[in-house]
Amino acid sequence: TYLLRRVVAAQEEFKRGKGKGRYGSIEELHETKVLEEEPELHEGYAYELRASGDKFTVTATPKNYGKTGRRSFYTDETGVIRAANHKGEPATAADPPVDR
Numbered sequence: 001t002y003l004l005r006r007v008v009a010a011q012e013e014f015k016r017g018k019g020k021g022r023y024g025s026i027e028e029l030h031e032t033k034v035l036e037e038e039p040e041l042h043e044g045y046a047y048e049l050r051a052s053g054d055k056f057t058v059t060a061t062p063k064n065y066g067k068t069g070r071r072s073f074y075t076d077e078t079g080v081i082r083a084a085n086h087k088g089e090p091a092t093a094a095d096p097p098v099d100r
Helices: 002-016 026-031
Strands: 045-052 055-062 071-076 082-085
Touching: 002 026, 002 045, 002 055, 002 071
Parallel strands: none
Antiparallel strands: 045 055, 055 071, 071 082
16 A cells, blocks of 8 residues: 555645646656656555546455455545455456554
């Protein structure tokens, strides 16, 4: 959940600044240095970010279900992180929120 929270914060910073009211792609977040790439945080999970205008979603799915993790994670522009065991499939907005 740490990386998902960092992406939410980076998206807000990008939207207020270089994005001029829109969210950015992962490449734009890295190029503008609002999100530093930390490959060690990606171990075990595959992350996917989709951004369009004033909306974005991020999912984190275990790369090797059962060994690197069981729960899949999801967040969007609301900042609420959601998770569930989808047996290696991505989490969705319908999943329950993660307790902080």
